Amino acid sequence: MNKINSAVELKAAINMLETRQLHEERLFKEEVKATIEQLKPMNLIRKQINEFINIPNANTDVLTTAVGLGAGYLSKKLTTGNTHNPVKKLLGVLLQVGVTSLVSKNSVAINVAAGLIGRMITRKKNRATQTPDLVDLPK
Secondary structure: OOOOOOHHHHHHHHHHHHHHHHHHHHHHHHHHHHHHHHOOHHHHHHHHHHHHHOOOOHHHHHHHHHHHHHHHHHHHHHHHOOOOOHHHHHHHHHHHHHHHHHHHHOHHHHHHHHHHHHHHHHHHHHHHHOOOOOOOOOO
């Protein structure tokens, strides 16, 4: 700033500084409002969901993990049921971990195999529902 030599220059400088202070205060309040808006729980959740959706392969990774966990849990329930035997429970947990790991690591192969099986089933179903060609029978 320049050196102030008169009362008029002093009043002008004070007015300029007060105007700048009001402007900076307004900007600060807007920043605080924007920050508070961003920190609301619903906005945080929405932001995280949008980021998750936009991550490539995230949906397939979550689906793969969910299928693996489900397959592991199902295999444990099918083999052990509601047993109270600690050895069977331990074997069930080990089987669950193994199946979960196997399904999660080999999800692509399992997906391809499931697609092939699905096509085979629908092909057999289509063959069974098709009507045979009508042949001219002798009269």
